[in-house]
């Protein structure tokens with residue numbers, strides 16, 4: 001490899017990921033090993049199972065990221081790794097792997113906040129988005145409105161009071177028997193349904209916050225009410241349910257833009273892959289689909305704008321489960 005690069009490592013949930021990204025933000029490689037199939041039979045991520053799988057996968061995934069970038073560890077100038085928020089056991093696997101790689105090569109290490117990583121997915125080539133902007137971060141674990149003034153961080157201006165939007169999609173999919181994770185399945189099925197067939201509630205919470213737990217309960221009652229008829233109406237239910245989630249997300253995002261007088265909107269996180277959400281916010285900057293869900297290119301990207309810790313001080317770094 002001609003130019004040295006940042007090795008990114010991400011293991012905060014159920015994706016084991018590694019990537020090579022240059023300082024300029026060019027992705028040389030990005031490898032994501034999803035454990036979704038492994039957790040599907042449990043209907044959600046089992047933390048202990050995730051940690052063990054990360055342990056098996058982290059070395060081969062890093063090796064593959066290097067190979068695909070036509071690189072060796074000699075080409076790595078900095079190791080960037082997610083240290084939170086996420087599943088603590090899962091995070092520790094990536095963090096220890098990153099420490100070991102950096103320490104043996106006497107490289108610096110940068111510990112990256114997973115949410116900053118999602119935002120930094122927007123700073124990658126070939127179409128980097130320039131701050132300031134208001135950013136909707138909607139994933140399986142988080143639903144946040146962020147004020148992004150520059151590339152080094154963000155301010156939280158809104159959050160969910162209960163479930164994340166992705167969680168609402170996943171729980172809805174489970175109630176409809178669509179498997180796990182269910183966001184993409186609801187998205188597909190909703191295309192064949194009528195989004196106005198049923199009315200689902202959109203929570204009225206103050207400020208710029210969100211709430212999705214009432215919606216999930218409403219779906220549970222609707223499925224019970226329909227009984228055997230639910231199979232014939234599944235696409236209509238999925239479309240109406242998706243409409244309620246997307247309306248809540250789009251409304252709050254527009255409100256945030258207005259209140260902040262922001263010139264731009266961006267959407268990141270797994271739910272940014274949702275076709276109705278993309279259509280509802282046509283003026284929003286979006287990361288390419290593979291960068292919307294968890295990946296390590298976004299972690300390496302964030303590492304470009306965070307302070308690196310010199311060898312060997314990072315050996316004392318710890319992981320954290322939740323933000324704040």
Ligand code: KG4
Pocket residue numbers: 013138139140141142165166167169170181182183184187269270271272273274275292293294
């Ligand atoms: O960002 P991500 O990969 O992981 C977390 O950090 O949580 O997001 C995963 C979430 C899951 O809840 C999944 O159902 C949802 O993103 N998702 C979608 C779609 N694709 C993935 N939700 C709605 N529509 C989609 N097309």
Ligand code: ZN
Pocket residue numbers: 114118139269270293294
């Ligand atoms: Zn994520």
